[in-house]
Amino acid sequence: MxxxxxxxxxxxxxxxxxxxxxxxxxxxxxxxxxxxxxxxxxxxxxxxxxxxSPTALTLSNIPKLADSGFPKALFNSFVTASVSTALAVVIGVPGGFALAKGRSSRKFLASWALLLLRMAPPVGFVIPLFILYLKIGFLDTWWGLIGAYMVLTLPLVVWSSWTSLSQIPDELIEAALLDGATMGQTLRRVVIPAARPGLVATSVLAFLLSWNDFFFALIITRSDTVTAPVAIMNFVSYASVDWGSIAIASIVLTLPTVPVIVFANKYIVQSMGGAVKG
Amino acid sequence: MKFTIRARLATAAMATILTTVPAYAEDLNVILFGMPYTYGLAELEDDFEAATGLTANIEVVGQDVFENRITLSFTGKTGDIDVVHTPVIQVQRWVEAGWLHPVTDGVNGMDTKDDILAGPLDAYLVKGDYWALPFFAETGMMSYRKDVLANAGYDHAPTTWAELLEVAKAVNSDDVAAFAMRAAPGQGFNMFVFPMIMRAYGGKFFADYPNDLTPAINSPETLEALNLYIDLINNYGPPGAGNFNFSEVAAAMQAGKIAMFVDGTSIVAQSLDPEKSQVLEHMAIAAVPEGPAGRSPAIAVHGLGIPADAPDPEVSFKFIEWATSEETLAKIALAQPFPDFTRASVAANPEVIAKYESINPDFLNLRVEMLNDAIGHYRPLLPQWPQIGAAVGEHINAAVNGLESPEEALAAAEAEMAELLAE
Known part of the structure; x- marks a missing residue:
């Protein structure tokens, strides 16, 4: 059988x-x-x-890292990445909404301008920014770095939210407006909640873009506002390379992105599959 | 729009944080790259203010970060740096590019000029002007394990490179490799150490530096030196030695994995560090070996210079004078592992002598002996040297790793030197 x-x-x-x-x-x-x-x-x-020597292990790199300038640099990274993301979302989402649902005849121009900003190499922005900041005293300040990061994050947020918000059915917006809501209220109470997955995913990407930046921070920060990716490079000195500190600093730099991505994972997946069924 | 309490608190916290950022507004901005002296200097900012009434922002960064910052500042003539770390190996190029402000008047006006070691100071004499004041003068030295050599019947360190090869053959084992040396390609890596062998065998970079700059590295003398270097690294070095840099060499010695190495004093000093070395009780130091043409210890000098566009060169010089003074150098020599100071008075300071004698009784005397043997143009003092050194270093490394034969490597290096000089 x-x-x-x-x-x-x-x-x-x-x-x-x-x-x-x-x-x-x-x-x-x-x-x-x-x-x-x-x-x-x-x-x-x-x-x-x-x-x-599998048992030769030590935790001594942790206090060593804590005593270095790295924790301050990590804090600088957190503040500048968070604030630049928040500002980019506050400014960029209404911009994306206007492009998605507005009736402007210049959308084509706007899309090209945004793409250009997204595709231009950072060095094209950083030199003029450096000279400007030097003249106006913005070098080595949080606001200076936040402004520079918005050059990266704002086009991303506008472009992504344009895509996400385009999927919101016009009927939903019209219904809110018919019920007496203003355009601002419609955006806050109807459109943004409906497009949440896409917007969360965009915010996460914008945060990571600033968090991982090395080049802007290298040029326009000094000892007061240096960020973590640049501070890691300071463990390489003339006669020694502090591999232990570099390793633990790299791990510490990676850790905050893990919960952010885990938390945002479902939104990222949803945003890829389409936010709202039409 | 109604703000929740949380939103208000978050906004208030953000506003408080962002408005309390300190301004970039000290009297002087000093940029240095990391080494024991610069770490020590950054700790003494308050001393500078007490001595002069001026404030300084002393920033110590990694070497790559430093290169980027100064290139942007110098080429953009931004004037945001008042005092800059000036390695002697870069000074010719920076002077040629007009990036430095001369410090001749300041140096000649110093009461203590004669106290500065003449060799390191004169290394900054280009086109009749001084361009920086030295704070660091490193030279070559050998570090070895007495116990390993004694087991093979040697009661002293080899004094010639040929003898070093003999000792290497005798002491090499699976547990402890006989020898290691920087082999990673780079102007400051293999090209910091290889010329010690090359010059000892009579090899040279140019036909008659500085009068005749015809490349002359492709010679029988340099070939003999290169063959010895390759033999030592490939046959008597630990696994992977063909790409070791200073950190791997120092770590291997600290772990007791090699019997001998030759490097700069800042690396040799690490093999004597009680906190890092596992074989400290067996460690000894010796002179750089000689060759048929004599001995040529490596030398590296670092100093402090003033960028050409610094807003107030006089104030900048005040900082440099303070930072390279006897008092400051002695404080740093006592607080940091920093035996490479550049003032005779610091070498005579009893506390400094006591500190370094306790680590190794011969260290300071041997350093002076090696400094006296070192030639100022150990690595040629030319504006093009950083590029030439990097190019030659690539070919030397290729020869060590079998990518080019030693003959091919030297011929290619010589051709590339000629191309770079012609540019």
């Missing part, structure tokens, strides 16, 4: 797929695993294979 074929049998195809996924996962995670190992190794064992 022939044995009936099991419906959910694990096929070779599946096995190959899982294996490939695991290989890619290990490949992607290897730098992070390596950073964790470096962060926990004493300085004189850094270049030794871990299997030669």
């Amino acid at each position: 022939r044995k009936p074929k099991r419906k959910n049998a694990f096929s070779w195809k599946q096995a190959a797929g899982v294996t490939m996924m695991l290989v890619f996962l290990v490949f992607a995670l290897l730098p992070i695993i390596w950073a964790f190992i470096l962060a926990l190794r004493p300085e004189n064992r850094l270049f030794e294979p871990i299997w030669e």
Whole structure:
């Protein structure tokens, strides 16, 4: 009697797929695993294979990092990335709404201008900004860096919210207006809640864009407002490289983005699939 | 629009934070890259204010960050830097580009000029002017493990490169490699150490520096030196030694994984650090080995200069004078691992002597001996040197890693030197 074929049998195809996924996962995670190992190794064992002295571990890099200028730089990163994201959303979402639902004949021009801003290399902005800031005393200030980050984040927010808000049915807006709501109230109470997944995803991307920036901060900050990605580079000195601090600082710099992405994950997925069913 | 209490609190907190940012408004902005002296100097900002009544923002950054900042500032003539870290290896290029303000009048007017070590000071004499005051003069030295050499029957460090190869053959083992040296390509990496062997064997970069700048690196003498360098690194070095830089060399010695290395004093000093070395009790230091043409220890000098567009060069010089004074150098020598000071009076300071003698009784004397043997143009003092050094370093590294034969590497290096000089 022939044995009936099991419906959910694990096929070779599946096995190959899982294996490939695991290989890619290990490949992607290897730098992070390596950073964790470096962060926990004493300085004189850094270049030794871990299997030669697996128990030689230390937490001494943590207080060392805490005593350096890195926590202040991390705070600077948090403030500038948060404020520039908040301002970009406050200014950019109404802009995106106007482009999505307004009846301007210059939308084509606006779309090109936005694309140009998104595609232009940062160096095109940073030199004029540096000279301007030097003249008006904005170098090494939070406001200066926030303004610079908005050059990056505002076009992103306008462009993305334009796309998200275009999916809101016109009938929904018309119904709110017929019920007596002003345009502002319609935007706040009807449109933004309906387009929340797309807007949250946009905010997260804008935050990460500022959070991970190195180039703008390198040029227009100094010791007072230096951000974490630049501060990490300061662990490389003339006669030594503080690998332990670099590793733990990199981990610390990555950590805040994890809950943000986990929290925003469902919104990002939803935004990719379309926010509102028409 | 109604604000919730949370929104109001958040807005108030944000406004408070953003309006309390300190301004970028000290009397002087000083930019330096990280090394023990500069870390020590940044701790003494208050001393500068007490001594002069001026305030200074002393910023110590990584070397890459430093390069970016100064290039932007110098080329943009922004005037936002009052005092700049000036490595002697860059000074010719910066002077040629018009990026520095001369400090000749200030130097000649100093009462204590004679106290500054003449070699490092004269390294900043370009076209008849001084362009910086030195605070750091590093030279070459050897660090070795007495126990490993003693086990192989050697009671002293090798004094010649040929003897070093012999000792390497005798002491090399799976547990402890015989030798390591910087091999990573770069003007300040392999090209900081390789000329110690090259010059000891009679090799040179140019036909007759500074009178005849015809490239002359492709010579039998340099080839002999390169073959020795390759032999030592590939056959008697630890795994991966072909791309070791100073941090890997220092870490290998601290972990007891190598028996000998030759590098700058700032790296050799790390092998004697009680907090980092696992084999401290076995460590000893010695002179850089000699070759058929004598001994040529490496030398690296760093100083403080004034950018050409600094708003007030006189005020900038006041800072430099204070930062390189006997008192400041001695304070930093005592507070930091900083034996590379540039004033004779600091070398005679009993507290400084006591501190470094307790680490190694021979260190300071050997440093003076090596400084006396070092030649100022160990790495040629030319505006094009940073590019030439980087290009030659690539070929030397390629030869070590078997990508080019030693003969090919030297021929290619010489051709590239000629191209860069012709530009």
